Amino acid sequence: MTKRILIVRTSSLGDLVHMLPAVSDIAAHVPDASIDWVVEEGFAEIPSWHPAVHEVIPVAHRRWRKHWWSADTRAERAALRRKLGEREYDMVLDMQALMKSVWLVRQARGPRHGLDLRSAREPLASFFYDVKHKVKFWQPAVTRQRELAAAALGYTYEGEPDFGLESITDGVEIEPYSVIMPSASRDDKLWPEEDWQRVFAHLNKHGLELRLLSGNPAETARAHALVAGNARAHVLPRMSLTEVARVLAGARIMVGLDSGLTHLSAGLGRPTIGIYKASTPVRTPLEGPAYTASLGERGNAPSAETVLSAIEQALDFDDTAHADLAGGNLAN
Structure with missing residues (x-):
């Protein structure tokens, strides 16, 4: 029934x-x-x-x-x-x-x-x-x-969380780009520009294009200012949530401030780095089936070195996962 x-x-x-x-x-x-x-x-x-x-x-x-x-x-x-x-x-x-x-x-x-x-x-x-x-x-x-x-x-659950997002991820191919979410609803969540520039240079060095997300005109202006002069970066236009989710699902990695879209990236199974500055990740850490790092805490933002180290670990994780998948396919 x-x-x-x-x-x-x-x-x-x-x-x-x-x-x-x-x-x-x-x-x-x-x-x-x-x-x-x-x-x-x-x-x-x-x-x-x-x-x-x-x-x-x-x-x-x-x-x-x-x-x-x-x-x-x-x-x-x-x-x-x-x-x-x-x-x-x-x-x-x-x-x-x-x-x-x-x-x-x-x-x-x-x-x-x-x-x-x-x-x-x-x-x-x-x-x-x-x-x-x-x-x-x-x-x-x-x-x-x-x-x-x-x-x-009245049941007991077990196992890792299943976000049920196959309608977004099925058929999506991973491409050589990174998604960046550098803006937030509050200024106290923002990360220094010089730290973002180090992240951008590091991702570009890995051969990754930068695709920046923004939610309103002020955030869009901030995003454009951050990547001014970077030929391998562009700010994405306003999109529906489903369109954004598909962009996230195809990314090699996502780096963002503590935001809903950063959590969505983790749920979609993409390597995701979250930068926490005005909130604590104790209650809202990034969770998902791929590599995630919830860095910083209220009043103590992570350093650029910490974020760069996490990016290296995330990319290594993704390389290993793809190698394992390819090996499994060859074995079959």
């Missing part, structure tokens, strides 16, 4: 990537599960990549809050309420544990599961769940999500 599950996890980009292995676990342990996922409209592509997700239900909270009481916003909120209420779920699972996610959970029909008072980021949220689960707070985000899903659905 089909078990209908509604997942509420609306944002942000990195948090949604961290959620994907829990969806893979559910699909593996509850083979009759039909999973719907409520997500912020700007990130709706992410759950659509996972083959176990039946329906993606977009919410526009970020846009609505600017004009909460306008006629258009009220109409869209009413449509979402009808959408959430039209199906009876066997479980409504809040994977965010915030008051903004509780607002959505309360509109859905079915037993409400979430984190308990001591586990939730916003403890007040726990009072609105029918069933509450304890998950240790100071763990990597991927682990927390996997543990909450396992506790709610």
